[in-house]
Amino acid sequence: MPKLSPLPKPSAQAAVSAPPHLPAPVFPENSIDLIFADPPYFLSNNGITCHAGRMVSVNKGEWDRSRGPDANHEFNRLWLAACRRVLQPNGSIWVSGTSHVIHSVGFAMQQLEFKLLNDITWVKPNPPPNLSCRYFTHATETIIWAAKSKKSRHTFHYQRMKEISGGKQMKSVWTIPPPESWEKKFGKHPAQKPIALLERILLASSDEGDLVLDPFMGSGTTLLTAFRLRRRAVGCDFEFQSVSLALRRICSDLIQVEISVICIQIDLDPRRDPMDRSRSTQNPHVTDAPPTRLVRRDRNFHFVGANPRAVVFTVAADDMAEAWTRFRSSAASGTQVLFVIKSETEIYLA
Numbered sequence: 172m173p174k175l176s177p178l179p180k181p182s183a184q185a186a187v188s189a190p191p192h193l194p195a196p197v198f199p200e201n202s203i204d205l206i207f208a209d210p211p212y213f214l215s216n217n218g219i220t221c222h223a224g225r226m227v228s229v230n231k232g233e234w235d236r237s238r239g240p241d242a243n244h245e246f247n248r249l250w251l252a253a254c255r256r257v258l259q260p261n262g263s264i265w266v267s268g269t270s271h272v273i274h275s276v277g278f279a280m281q282q283l284e285f286k287l288l289n290d291i292t293w294v295k296p297n298p299p300p301n302l303s304c305r306y307f308t309h310a311t312e313t314i315i316w317a318a319k320s321k322k323s324r325h326t327f328h329y330q331r332m333k334e335i336s337g338g339k340q341m342k343s344v345w346t347i348p349p350p351e352s353w354e355k356k357f358g359k360h361p362a363q364k365p366i367a368l369l370e371r372i373l374l375a376s377s378d379e380g381d382l383v384l385d386p387f388m389g390s391g392t393t394l395l396t397a398f399r400l401r402r403r404a405v406g407c408d409f410e411f412q413s414v415s416l417a418l419r420r421i422c423s424d425l426i427q428v429e430i431s432v433i434c435i436q437i438d439l440d441p442r443r444d445p446m447d448r449s450r451s452t453q454n455p456h457v458t459d460a461p462p463t464r465l466v467r468r469d470r471n472f473h474f475v476g477a478n479p480r481a482v483v484f485t486v487a488a489d490d491m492a493e494a495w496t497r498f499r500s501s502a503a504s505g506t507q508v509l510f511v512i513k514s515e516t517e518i519y520l521a
Contacts, residue, residue, distance in 0.1 A: 198257040198384070198405070199257070200256055200257060201257070201258070201259045201260060202257055202259065202382065203254075203257045203258050203259060203262060203383070203384045204259055204262050204326075204378075204381035204382050204383065205262060205263060205264070205265075205326075205373070205376055205377040205381055205382075205383045205384070205402075206254050206262070206263075206265070206383070206384045206385070206386070207264075207265045207266075207267075207369065207372060207373075207383065207384075207385050207393045208250070208265070208266045208267070208385065208386050209266075209268075209362060209385075209387050209389060210247065210250065210266065210268065210272065210276070210386075210387050211272070211387075212268055212269050212271050212272045212362075213236065213237035213238075213243055213271055213272055214269070240275075243272070243275060244275045244278070244279065247272070247275050247276050247279045248279045248282065248283070250386060251266075251276070251279050251280060251283055251285075252283055253386070254384070254386060255283055255285065255319060257384065258319045259319070260319060260320070260323060261318075261319070261323050261324045261325060261326070262318070262319050262323070262325070263288065263316060263317060263318045263319070263323070263325045263326070263376050264285070264316075264317050264318075264319075265314055265315070265316050265372050265376070266280075266314065266315050266317075267293070267312055267313070267314045267364070268312065268313060268314075268315075269309070269312055269313070270313075273312075273313045273315065276315060277290075277315055280315065280317050284320060284321075285317040285318065285320070286317055286318040286319070286320055286321045287315065287316075287317050288316045288318055288325065289315075289316045289343050290313055290314070290315050290343065291313065291314040291315075291316065291343050291344075291345055292311050292312075292343060292344045292345070293311060293312045293313070293314055293345050293347060293368065294310060294311050294344060294345065294346040294347075295310050295311065295312075295347075295348070295349055296346060296348055297348070297349075316376070325376065326376050326377060326378060327375060327376060328374060328375055328376070331374055331375070332371075332374075332375050335371070335374075345368070345371065347365055347367050347368050347371075348365060350363050350365045350366070350392075354366060354392075357416060357419040357420050357423065358390070358416040358419065359390075362389055363389060363390045363392060364392050365392070366392055366395065366396050369392055369393055369397075370396055370399075370400065373396060373400050373402060374400065377400075377402055378402075379401040379402065380401065380402065380403065381402050382403045382404070382405070383397040383403065383404040383405075384404070384405050384406070385404070385405075385406040385407070386406075386407050387407070387408065388406030388408040388413060388414070389408060389413050389417070390413060390416050390417055390420065391406065391413075391416065391417025391418070391420050391421050392420075393406065394406045394417065394421055395417075395420055395421050395424055398421065398424070399424070418509075422475070422480065422509050422510070423510075463519040464519065464520060465517060465518070465519055466518050466519065466520050467516075467517070467518040468515070468516070468517050468518075469487065469515065469516045469517075470487060470488065470513065470514075470515050471485055471486065471487050471488075471513070471514050471515075472485070472486055472487075472488055472491065472494035472498075472511055472512070472513050473485050473511065473512040473513075473514065474486075474494075474498055474503065474506075474508050474511050475508065475509050475510055475512065476503075476506040476507060476508060476509065477506075477507040477508070477509050478506075478507065480509070482512075483503045483506045483508075484498050484501055484503040484506075486498065486501075491511065494511065
């Protein structure tokens with residue numbers, strides 16, 4: 172029997188975005204209120220599937236390649252044990268998966284003395300077709316919900332779920348579409364979960380201010396949703412590209428720029444008969460709006476830093492190149508920039 176390659180350390184214990192010269196941070200015991208985990212499904216077997224009407228490879232990366240049932244199960248035991256260590260006594264964990272991995276996850280949970288609460292069937296309304304025509308079309312995933320132990324008094328907002336379900340008890344079968352196009356505007360991840368799914372999970376089993384952990388962060392959907400719902404969140408991932416994608420999504424959502432433009436037209440010689448409607452028979456395409464003139468135009472560039480995550484420099488410039496030139500000669504030039512926001516304001520007077 173060939174020797175198996177060593178398994179990676181449980182990602183719940185190591186923040187892989189940390190530079191190699193720094194020690195990997197370890198979360199304290201009993202510090203996490205809720206965990207959502209979307210572990211590898213071990214589906215990368217050189218097969219094919221259908222995506223957007225095209226035949227594509229199922230290979231997602233080396234992290235998704237099976238090492239055999241025994242090694243896969245040991246991997247699940249390792250990261251689940253790490254999750255159980257950091258979960259607070261009344262905390263709970265949600266784990267998603269297909270038949271390729273979810274049975275191992277459920278068995279490992281029982282071995283580690285989690286308390287199984289529910290298995291949710293997530294139904295995808297429009298799944299990709301089965302190209303081989305030798306199986307039923309895969310249209311569901313299973314999500315296991317478990318508490319840390321039999322003594323846990325887990326959080327469950329029953330009434331809120333009942334309201335979402337139209338006044339009836341919410342069932343364990345959820346029909347939720349896959350991620351929409353706007354959820355992928357900063358990039359795509361092969362295992363991305365929809366925000367709607369995470370919203371329901373977090374609303375059901377956590378409170379505002381709770382600390383949420385995603386040990387397989389991926390595109391950052393769990394963290395993004397947690398911040399939107401006023402939860403705290405931490406995430407880990409071994410893929411730098413995934414960490415980068417998650418940061419772009421989260422930062423774009425957290426930094427909100429409000430620009431209020433009020434246009435006031437002042438006519439020093441108003442019409443004497445504002446109630447005269449005799450002009451209603453005129454050509455509707457001909458308007459009698461007074462001519463306007465541009466009196467001011469402002470174009471500003473706002474540089475958003477990585478640390479601190481805030482606007483670190485603002486400058487008026489004609490274009491992006493000029494804005495960058497001024498930034499590099501400013502006191503903030505040593506700050507790492509995540510992105511730049513351009514705002515334009517025009518003021519017209521009649």
